[in-house]
Amino acid sequence: ATAYSHVSGAPMRKQSDDEIIDGIMDLEEGSKVILLAPLVKGRKGHYRELFEQVGKQGFQRVRIDGDIVEIEKDMKVDRYKTHDIEVVVDRLVIKDGIRSRVSQSVETALGMGSGTLVAHLVEAGEDKLYSRHLFSPEDGVSYDDPSPNTFSFNSPYGACPDCNGLGTKKEIDPDLVIPDRTKTIDESAIAPLGEPRDIWIFAQVRAVADAMGFDFQTPIEQLEEDQLEVLLHGAGDRQFEVVYNYKNRQVTYQHRFGGVHGHIWHTYENTSSNKQRRWAEAYMRNMDCSACGGGRLKPESLSFRIGESNIADLVKMDLIHLREFFDGLELTDRQATIARPIVKEIIERVEFLLNVGVGYLTLDRAARTLSGGESQRIRLATQIGTQLTGVLYVLDEPSIGLHARDNERLIGSLKQLRDLDNSILVVEHDRDMIEAADWVVDLGPGAGEHGGYVVGESAPEDLPLGTNGHASLTTAYLRDERSISVPTDRREGSGETLTLKGARGHNLKGDDFHIPLGTLTCVTGVSGSGKSTLVNQTLYPILAEYFHNALEVPLQYDAIDGLEHIDKVIDIDQSPIGRTPRSNPATYTKLFGHIRTLFTKLPESQIRGYKKGRFSFNVKGGRCETCKGAGIKKLEMNFLPDVYVQCDTCDGKRYNAETLEIKYKGKTIADVLEMSVEEALEFFEHVPRLSRKLRTLHSVGLGYIRLGQQATTLSGGEAQRVKLAKELARPGTGRTLYILDEPTTGLHFEDIRHLLSVLQALVKKGNTVIVIEHNMDVVKVADHIVDLGPDGGEAGGSILFAGTPEEVAEQDSHTGEYLAAELSRVSASADEEEEEVDLDAMADDGDDEDDDAEEEETDSEEQLEEAAG
Ligand SMILES: [Zn+2]
Ligand SMILES: [Zn+2]
Structure with a gap:
């Protein structure tokens, strides 16, 4: 350079x-x-x-x-x-x-x-x-000779001294501090401080107001520039006369004022309480560091350029463009001699990454922001690069997040790895991947208790429809004897439309995004085409802010129309339903509250005076105190990760002996937590309140999970479906907008069928469902498709086409091509009888009497966590 x-x-x-x-x-x-x-x-x-x-x-x-x-x-x-x-x-x-x-x-x-x-x-x-050094005769600036460290933001020789190489700095956002400038201080205009009351900071603010000549009844927008400046940023060394009530005495202090922003910073930097730090962070945003412009390196390091580009420019390019950059590199003979082997290495590595379908990524993407599928594919790319042989690779659902086109490339890479004399074991639901395999082992026939048998083992084309009396659902789907049928007509919706205009976050090109309300709308496009940017990072935050006052900040957009036609938005994502072993599907869906109420109504409980708290494992009374109701104990191992062992006082049952003496139909509360949803459904068949909630869990394909299964052991897809079940149990208004990002992750064909019938049921009630999805089984049943592209990264971000699946299939696009193939395959197969989900049979009567009690428990759970460190 x-x-x-x-x-x-x-x-x-x-x-x-x-x-x-x-x-x-x-x-x-x-x-x-x-x-x-x-x-x-x-x-x-x-x-x-x-x-x-x-x-x-x-x-x-x-x-x-x-x-x-x-x-x-x-x-x-x-x-x-x-x-x-x-x-x-x-x-x-x-x-x-x-x-x-x-x-x-x-x-x-x-x-x-x-x-x-x-x-x-x-x-x-x-x-x-x-x-002798790198030196500019014009201005006398000289640099040390560059070394690899010069270009590393993890090294003091390279890192920008202002942001320590992070590229961003937390800064207080004045718009978050005063979200509504028409309000007065008395009306809580200063969001972090709230309503004026008898605390030190307000005594200071009052003193400043008196000295600067404004009062608490003036709307912020009417303050003079210097008044607002002092209020927010303080007045340096100037002292104010602060009158403060101290132990019922009025005391007057001469005091400097650092401004509301100063107050937030001071708290942020000095507090030891997590709660206080979170309070301060709520008013901050991560801004690009002004010294390095987000380039993370010293100005010297950023002044080394190849052509027009410095290293920060290169790592901001997506891999497709990076490849083009190095391909087009023009070098003098002398430069070529030095650079050729390095450039060759770089191109080779970029090529591996392109082959696993992550060409839309930039090298500066923080590892923690990659999806599980993306990091898995990047690790795969490094493996192909090592050219090792005789290795057994194990991959869990590598197709997650991949468009059919990228999936095809991934399969190519896996075959390449196989041809280097390696073995590859893939756990996968994806049809293309299964059909590309040399050997398939099919487990089943059902899930959970009903599974665990090998129901087929052969090359994919020879898979039997069943083995040893167990039928194979996988084979049935592969042979199209069972399939997810294509609806005969597509809904047009309510006629109302939600329109997002001019979205330009990341690679989006500002096209208008229309969602016909009352439909199942699918947002498609190759990996990196901007689906998530559009839906999760722009649309959802706008709606969440509008309907729920959420603090999330949407990416850039011009306008949104049609909000009046919906009344709430619900994002059903794959984040865990709880962070501790204390949360489980039963507590999350509030099913457990009802079960506990049932136990208090038993004659023996009435005699003993056992109340609801008795049957909670989160509060003292009925739980095992040795493990505080966790059922497990943490063993701290030196130098090793913590190990959990079953509590030997309660044998993992979580309750004390007296509590376990209470039985409903012969089962203790601990036994109930051990039941699968399916078993519980049968067991509580005659308790309508419970069976309704259980049916929601069953309808989303979770019949096999146990009620008390620790939240931390649920997969992302399972957590998402538990959330969906909770939503189904709510009495609906028919005007809700649901957003789901790749809900088929981890689902077998049969589970996808269940899921789709639930989504269709939601739409049938008038709701709108937006799904980001690659899976053609979902795309083909949508009422409306919005296809992004044409490619990933900078080459994406446009809305290519919007219309019904049949219309999209006629388009010359990646999605069109694969959708056309899927539609022609399915129309040739026998039509299935459509499964109906009756939402009314599952929805609650709306009087969740235990909601409050349950909230209390959540609090105590947090406290326990804090206490545990
Ligand atoms: Zn910096
Ligand atoms: Zn115990």
Whole structure:
């Protein structure tokens, strides 16, 4: 790369000692030259010791701020001014035969001047600068020789000193601090402080208001600029007279005021309470660091460029463009000799990444923001790069998040890995992947209790419809004997539309995004085409802010129309339903509250006076106190991750012996938690309230999970379906907008069928469902498709087409191509009878009497967590 001065932008040069000597010898014959070694450049000081030292070394003259003077005893300069000081090393007249003298003086000057020297041309009155370092003769900036560390934001040699290499800095956002400028302070205009009350910060604000001449009844927008400035940012050293009630006495203090922003910062930096820190963070945003512009490196490091691009520009390119950049690199012969092997390595690695379908990613994407599927595919790419043989690779659902086109590439990469003499074991639901396999092992026949048998084992085309009396659902779907049928007609919806205009976050190109309400709308497009940016990062935050006052900030957009036609938005994502082993599907869906109520109504409970709390494992009373109701105990292992073991007091049952004496139909509360949804459905068949909720869990294909299964052991797809079940149990308004991102993750064909019938049932009630999905089984049943593309990264972000699946299938696009294939395959197969889900049979009567009690438990759960560290 070429280095440029970060001050003037001029290209930098670097010279060997010989080149410097040649440079001086090449000056015009007979010209007078003074060689100077720079010692001080633009710094303040009197420099008495420096002059003394230079004198002792035998030099007689120095140049101070351009004037050459003799060194005298006790010489000094004005300590309050900045100075340039050079020592005169030699005075020469250029002519033949003085090369060895020049050479000696250059060595001395470079030695004293830390590698740089000045040649002053007396007749011309000008200075020429020479340096061993990367050096800009124009402005005197010099850099150390670059090393790999220079370009690492993890190294102090490379990291931007302002943001420590993070590229972003937390800054307080004034719009979050005062969200509504028409409000007055009395009306809680200052969001972080709330309503004025008798606390120290308000005593200060009142003092400032008195001194600056405003009051608490003035809308913020009517404050003078300087009044608002002091209110938010303080007044430096100025003292205010603060009157404060201290122990019922009025005390007056003289006090500085750091502003509301200062108050937030002070709390953020000094508090030891997580709660307080979260409070402060709520008013901050991550902004690009102003020093490095988000490039994370020192200005010097960012001044090395290949062509027009520095390293920060390169890591911001998506891999497709990065590949083009290196392909198009023009190098001189000398550069090519040095760079060719490195460029070859780079291109090879980029190529591996392109082959696993992540060409839309940029190299600067933070690892923690990658989806599970993306990091899995990146690891796969590194493996192909190592060219190892004889390895067994195990992959869990690598197709997650992949468009059919990218999936095809991924399958190609896996075959490449296989052909290097490796074995690959893939756990997968995806049809293309199964059909591409050399060998398939099919487990089943059902899920959970009903599974666990090998129901088929062969090459995919020879899979039997069943083995040992167990039928194979997988084979039935692969042979199209069972399939997810295509609806005969597509809904047009209510006629109302939600329109998002001008969304331009990340790679989006600002096209209008229309969602016909009352439909199942599917957002499609190859990986990285902008689906998630559009739906999760723009649309959802807008709606969440509008309907639920959420603090999420949407990416850039112009306008949204049609909000009046919906009344709430619900994002059903794959995040866990709880972070501790104490949450489980029963507590999350509030099913457990009803079960506990049932137990209190049993005669024995009535006699003993057992209340609902008795049957909770989160509060004292009925639970096992050894494990505090967790059923497990944490063993801390030195140097190893913590290990959980079953509690030996309660044998993992979570309750004490007295509680377990209470039985409903012969089962204790602990036994009930051990039941699967399916078993519980049968067990509680005659308790309508319970069976309704259980039916929701069953309808989303979760019949096999246990009621008390720890939240932490549920997969993302399972957690998502538990959330969906909870939603189904709510009495609906028929005007809700549901958003689901890849709900088929981890689902077998049969589970997808269940899920789709639930989604269709929601739409049938008038709701709108938006699904981001690659799975053609879902895409083909949508009422409306919005297809993004044409490709990933910068090459994506446009809305290519919107319409029914039949219309999209006719388009010349990646989605169109695969959808057409799917539609023609399915229409050839027998039509299935459509499964109906009756939402009314599942919805609650709306009186969840235990809601409050359940909330209390959630609190105590948090406390327990805090106590546990
Ligand atoms: Zn920075
Ligand atoms: Zn216990």
